[in-house]
Amino acid sequence: MIDLHTHTTFSDGELIPSELVRRAEVLGYTAIGITDHADYTNIEHIISCVSKAKYLEGILDIRILPGVELTHVPPQKIAQLADLARNLGAEIVVVHGESPVEPVRPGTNRAALEAGVDILAHPGFITLEEAEMARDNDVCLEITSRSGHNITNGHVVQMAIQAGAKMVVDTDAHAPEDLIDSERAIQIAFGAGLTLEEAREIVLHHAIIR
Numbered sequence: 329m330i331d332l333h334t335h336t337t338f339s340d341g342e343l344i345p346s347e348l349v350r351r352a353e354v355l356g357y358t359a360i361g362i363t364d365h366a367d368y369t370n371i372e373h374i375i376s377c378v379s380k381a382k383y384l385e386g387i388l389d390i391r392i393l394p395g396v397e398l399t400h401v402p403p404q405k406i407a408q409l410a411d412l413a414r415n416l417g418a419e420i421v422v423v424h425g426e427s428p429v430e431p432v433r434p435g436t437n438r439a440a441l442e443a444g445v446d447i448l449a450h451p452g453f454i455t456l457e458e459a460e461m462a463r464d465n466d467v468c469l470e471i472t473s474r475s476g477h478n479i480t481n482g483h484v485v486q487m488a489i490q491a492g493a494k495m496v497v498d499t500d501a502h503a504p505e506d507l508i509d510s511e512r513a514i515q516i517a518f519g520a521g522l523t524l525e526e527a528r529e530i531v532l533h534h535a536i537i538r
């Protein structure tokens with residue numbers, strides 16, 4: 329299994345990268361994205377720090393994708409910051425979508441989809457038109473295990489299926505107990521309305537990793 333959305337002490341997570349990655353390895357992950365909260369003020373610092381977690385590759389049996397989660401960035405600045413993140417070496421760009429439990433600025437989902445980021449996290453009450461943009465721009469829609477953000481998982485899955493958009497299960501882990509194993513990830517996708525077969529396909533074959 330893979331998990332492309334996690335946090336460390338470089339933003340509001342509890343673990344430094346080495347412990348986060350080790351715990352993920354023990355749970356059987358084959359890849360982990362380290363995507364600390366970033367905006368214009370800290371993006372260089374975050375990418376510079378999390379990229380150093382690559383030192384673990386080749387020692388641990390897990391692929392590490394350093395990245396960012398652009399968080400509460402005004403929609404009109406998202407494309408520019410996504411480009412900057414890539415130029416600074418981010419291998420995964422996540423945007424903190426319009427979660428139902430936070431005052432994320434309306435237009436954030438759309439800006440992330442237009443920018444063609446890798447993952448639109450917890451996109452809340454995403455519209456069908458937006459899900460179609462996700463399909464066209466190859467943006468993965470997130471099914472999240474994180475409580476609060478996960479209350480719209482069922483809606484996200486419905487829109488993604490109708491539009492034919494890709495989906496990914498992420499933990500958005502901030503603490504050790506937030507990490508899950510693949511059985512749990514399959515349950516989360518199944519519980520969100522996918523068939524068991526589709527849930528297994530998404531968790532175990534993860535079309536998103538290139």
Ligand SMILES: [Zn+2]
Pocket residue numbers: 397399423424425449450500
């Ligand atoms: Zn988020």
Ligand SMILES: [Zn+2]
Pocket residue numbers: 333334335397449500
């Ligand atoms: Zn997050």
